Amino acid sequence: MATPRWATRGRQAATVGLGKALRSLPSGIRLVIGLAWQASPRLTAAAGAVHLLSGCVTAFGLLATADVFAALLRDGPTPDRVKASLPALAVVIASYAVRALLDAAVAAVEGSLRPLVTTKANDEVTAVLVRANLLAFEDADFRELARQGGRHGVRSLDSSLRTSATLISAGISMIAAIVTAGLLDPWLVPALMLAAVANAWAAARVSKLRYQHFLDSVTRNMRKSVVEGVATERTFALERHAFVLQETLLDEYRRISVSLVRDQVRMAHRTNLVQLTGRALAGIGTGAAYGVLGLLLASGGMELALAGTAVLAMRTGFSALSRTTSAVNSLYEDSFYLDFYRRLLAEGAEQAQSTSGVTAPADPERITLTDVSFTYPGKDEPALRDVNLTVERGEVIALVGENGSGKTTLGKVLTGLFPASSGMVRWDDVDLADADPRTVHRSIAVIAQDPAQWPMTARNNVAVGRLDRDDPDAWQSAVTRSGADEVIATLPAGADTVLSRQFNDGQDLSGGQWQRMGIARGMYRDAAVLVADEPTAALDAKAEARVFTGLRAAAARRTTILVTHRLANIRNADRIVVLDRGVVVEQGTHDELMALNGQYFELFELQAAAYRGDLLADPS
Numbered sequence: 001m002a003t004p005r006w007a008t009r010g011r012q013a014a015t016v017g018l019g020k021a022l023r024s025l026p027s028g029i030r031l032v033i034g035l036a037w038q039a040s041p042r043l044t045a046a047a048g049a050v051h052l053l054s055g056c057v058t059a060f061g062l063l064a065t066a067d068v069f070a071a072l073l074r075d076g077p078t079p080d081r082v083k084a085s086l087p088a089l090a091v092v093i094a095s096y097a098v099r100a101l102l103d104a105a106v107a108a109v110e111g112s113l114r115p116l117v118t119t120k121a122n123d124e125v126t127a128v129l130v131r132a133n134l135l136a137f138e139d140a141d142f143r144e145l146a147r148q149g150g151r152h153g154v155r156s157l158d159s160s161l162r163t164s165a166t167l168i169s170a171g172i173s174m175i176a177a178i179v180t181a182g183l184l185d186p187w188l189v190p191a192l193m194l195a196a197v198a199n200a201w202a203a204a205r206v207s208k209l210r211y212q213h214f215l216d217s218v219t220r221n222m223r224k225s226v227v228e229g230v231a232t233e234r235t236f237a238l239e240r241h242a243f244v245l246q247e248t249l250l251d252e253y254r255r256i257s258v259s260l261v262r263d264q265v266r267m268a269h270r271t272n273l274v275q276l277t278g279r280a281l282a283g284i285g286t287g288a289a290y291g292v293l294g295l296l297l298a299s300g301g302m303e304l305a306l307a308g309t310a311v312l313a314m315r316t317g318f319s320a321l322s323r324t325t326s327a328v329n330s331l332y333e334d335s336f337y338l339d340f341y342r343r344l345l346a347e348g349a350e351q352a353q354s355t356s357g358v359t360a361p362a363d364p365e366r367i368t369l370t371d372v373s374f375t376y377p378g379k380d381e382p383a384l385r386d387v388n389l390t391v392e393r394g395e396v397i398a399l400v401g402e403n404g405s406g407k408t409t410l411g412k413v414l415t416g417l418f419p420a421s422s423g424m425v426r427w428d429d430v431d432l433a434d435a436d437p438r439t440v441h442r443s444i445a446v447i448a449q450d451p452a453q454w455p456m457t458a459r460n461n462v463a464v465g466r467l468d469r470d471d472p473d474a475w476q477s478a479v480t481r482s483g484a485d486e487v488i489a490t491l492p493a494g495a496d497t498v499l500s501r502q503f504n505d506g507q508d509l510s511g512g513q514w515q516r517m518g519i520a521r522g523m524y525r526d527a528a529v530l531v532a533d534e535p536t537a538a539l540d541a542k543a544e545a546r547v548f549t550g551l552r553a554a555a556a557r558r559t560t561i562l563v564t565h566r567l568a569n570i571r572n573a574d575r576i577v578v579l580d581r582g583v584v585v586e587q588g589t590h591d592e593l594m595a596l597n598g599q600y601f602e603l604f605e606l607q608a609a610a611y612r613g614d615l616l617a618d619p620s
């Protein structure tokens with residue numbers, strides 16, 4: 001499995017220097033606060049204000065405590081000293097009370113703001129995916145980025161919001177403590193800073209190790225989830241059992257799990273070592289701070305009262321320091337995942353279905369392809385090469401060719417579902433590259449090879465083909481021509497039966513029955529250009545004959561592109577286009593192509609021989 005594009009770029013981010021990485025933190029905080037502001041400016045401002053206030057009150061309480069110490073340790077009778085300390089003591093008690101109230105306010109504001117922010121972030125991710133063009137979903141990297149950005153990214157946004165708030169109040173308390181200690185004696189500051197830097201270094205290093213581990217295991221985790229899927233999901237259950245693959249899959253699942261666990265343990269050892277080093281250095285800083293204090297006291301450089309305040313400031317400083325470093329640590333770690341979210345929105349915007357003022361003709365007289373090539377994202381080989389083709393209104397064009405020759409792709413390019421990589425697709429005079437895709441798609445109906453199984457009622461499974469049409473007669477006609485009426489007749493609640501096993505009273509259908517629903521949907525849409533891609537592959541012979549009669553009856557009024565391997569069904573097509581490895585190699589009517597004695601002749605004769613029984617005849 002190749003490493004996804006976004007993970008390769010992430011690896012570059014994980015190898016940048018610590019300083020540069022820490023400098024990138026504010027952009028993460030900006031993103032989170034920006035999103036919070038968009039979600040609710042009022043609550044964001046309130047959250048900022050209460051956190052700021054809470055930090056200031058802590059600092060104020062600390063300074064008031066210094067006054068209490070100063071009053072208590074002054075010369076004179078004890079009752080006088082206690083009396084003198086009372087105003088400062090009242091301020092300390094008041095600061096505790098205000099702090100408790102502010103904590104409650106913080107909880108209330110955050111409780112309201114955080115769900116708004118995550119809802120907004122989820123909404124943005126969903127909107128980006130809904131608005132992405134069809135081709136984006138063919139790009140495996142984009143699909144994986146959507147999964148990671150939507151899951152890790154949004155979760156990180158939520159936790160970043162919480163930690164940004166903690167960082168503000170803990171940061172203010174820490175600065176207050178350092179300033180207080182510095183005012184008492186400047187020598188205390190470098191010692192405190194050593195502890196702060198050691199803690200920050202260890203925290204950031206651990207985050208980086210964790211992120212690197214995440215990137216190293218991305219591909220294996222994807223592989224594990226694929227193996228888990230094929231080993232446990234219903235879609236693969238039949239073949240898993242029939243081909244006795246259960247134990248093999250379980251072995252593979254365990255093999256990947258063991259390798260992941262091994263790396264996890266290795267990472268845990270490395271992070272422990274880093275944390276131990278950080279703590280040792282922080283311990284040296286703390287020891288040095290107390291050493292400085294001891295020296296100052298011993299040499300008479302500081303009074304006992306001030307030393308008491310210094311101890312208090314240092315304790316407050318260390319506690320704020322540990323909260324600050326843990327906040328920085330988690331913000332730093334989240335910043336990597338926030339990047340997924342940011343990148344998903346950016347790539348999603350690039351992949352967004354374009355909008356333009358150019359309207360495609362609703363019922364084109366002619367569709368023209370000039371030197372059209374198309375290459376799937378991430379592929380080197382084009383699926384279509386220099387295709388030139390003209391389709392007139394009312395024509396039935398059949399696309400034939402071996403598996404992988406490009407028939408489905410050509411159907412999508414003709415209808416503007418995929419943009420040509422080079423060359424030009426025109427509907428009358430309009431180049432589809434300039435047209436608003438929605439105006440193109442409004443005029444097309446697609447009967448897919450593997451139709452979507454919409455989890456809704458049978459009635460709506462057909463009606464979803466054209467939501468703006470409320471025409472029971474047309475609905476009935478589409479259902480009858482496709483043979484879906486026979487499917488609906490067997491359902492317990494008829495057309496009102498929900499077609500999904502996710503619901504208690506829901507029901508699943510067979511492959512052929514789903515295909516009939518898909519055909520009915522395409523027919524109900526009644527669009528000017530119809531692409532039917534192997535519409536009857538899963539149908540029985542009777543249903544197939546019925547569908548082709550229905551398609552022929554409707555064909556006179558529209559342009560029909562038919563992809564099929566069953567050549568007997570397309571003898572009457574106006575034109576048959578033969579594709580070979582993305583190139584149009586033959587085109588003409590059935591009789592013309594048979595006379596040509598080329599690829600079509602060969603394919604047709606092979607199928608005819610099978611019907612005549614020649615293929616299985618004993619050669620002897």
Ligand SMILES: Nc1ncnc2c1ncn2[C@@H]1O[C@H](COP(=O)(O)OP(=O)(O)OP(=O)(O)O)[C@@H](O)[C@H]1O
Nearest residue numbers: 138376379383401402403404405406407408409410
């Ligand atoms: N989503 C995709 N991503 C990358 N390559 C693709 C994708 N879909 C198809 N291809 C490749 O493009 C080529 C043409 O595929 P296409 O589905 O158009 O063939 P087809 O003629 O319709 O085949 P079939 O008869 O099997 O349905 C094939 O080589 C296929 O492997």
